[in-house]
Amino acid sequence: IVKHIPNDDLAIQWDCATEVQDAYGAVPGYPKEGAIERNVAQFRTLSPRIPEKVQLGYHFCFGTLGGWPRFAPSDLSATVELANATIEASGRRVDWIHIPVLPDVGEAFFAPLKNLKPRGARVYLGVVHHMDGFKDRIAMARKFLPEFGVAGYCGFGRVPPADIPGVLNEHIEAVKLTG
Numbered sequence: 001i002v003k004h005i006p007n008d009d010l011a012i013q014w015d016c017a018t019e020v021q022d023a024y025g026a027v028p029g030y031p032k033e034g035a036i037e038r039n040v041a042q043f044r045t046l047s048p049r050i051p052e053k054v055q056l057g058y059h060f061c062f063g064t065l066g067g068w069p070r071f072a073p074s075d076l077s078a079t080v081e082l083a084n085a086t087i088e089a090s091g092r093r094v095d096w097i098h099i100p101v102l103p104d105v106g107e108a109f110f111a112p113l114k115n116l117k118p119r120g121a122r123v124y125l126g127v128v129h130h131m132d133g134f135k136d137r138i139a140m141a142r143k144f145l146p147e148f149g150v151a152g153y154c155g156f157g158r159v160p161p162a163d164i165p166g167v168l169n170e171h172i173e174a175v176k177l178t179g
Contacts, residue, residue: 007053011095014043016082017061021071023078036082040089048091057096057121058086061154072102077112084117093120100126100153101137113144126153128174135177150174 002010018027019039025032043058050056060079063070073079079099087094097118102109116123125148127137141148152167159167 002051002054007051010053011055011057012050013057013059013098014047015059015061016086017063017070019082019086020060020062020073020079023082024071024073026071035078036085039082040085043086044089044091047089047094050092052092055095056090056092057098058083058094059098059154060100062100062102075109075112080112080116084115087117087119087121094118096122096124098124098126098151101141103130103133105137105140107140107143110141110144113141116145122149123147124149124151126151128152128170131170131173131177134174138178150178 001012016039021027022030022035022039023032025035027035030038047056060083062072076099083097083099087097123145125137125141125145127134127141127150129152138150152171156164156167
């Protein structure tokens with residue numbers, strides 16, 4: 001990829017759905033112990049090979065197979081632990097991380113964000129959905145992480161085409177509410 005696409009025009013994002021689930025001990029057949037190291041080894045090997053001109057990001061996903069979320073943790077503790085370890089293991093600059101946010105969560109869900117160490121990476125929280133609770137989710141998250149960008153809970157790749165207009169309207173609403 002880096003040989004065929006101008007590096008200044010390229011961004012690579014690792015999608016870490018199974019890794020997040022494993023970090024919570026929720027992958028059948030794998031113990032929770034050792035999950036972080038088991039999952040960051042791949043980033044330690046691959047990410048330093050990405051040229052510095054290429055932007056690098058991580059999406060710490062709750063999964064969409066079978067509908068979102070495939071996995072619904074009670075808080076962000078293992079996600080934050082995995083994110084910190086992944087950034088550290090990357091061996092190069094990480095430009096962004098994205099962490100989804102479930103629709104009906106309280107402050108305890110966000111509290112682990114106080115331990116997030118992005119080391120210069122821009123943090124995006126996936127709060128753009130279920131817009132009736134959007135402003136509350138942002139306010140709760142800011143108690144533990146004062147600065148972050150907002151995004152959808154995941155990319156548009158698995159959104160059924162008929163749902164795209166509604167998702168785009170939620171993003172327009174988010175801009176108006178945060179503007």
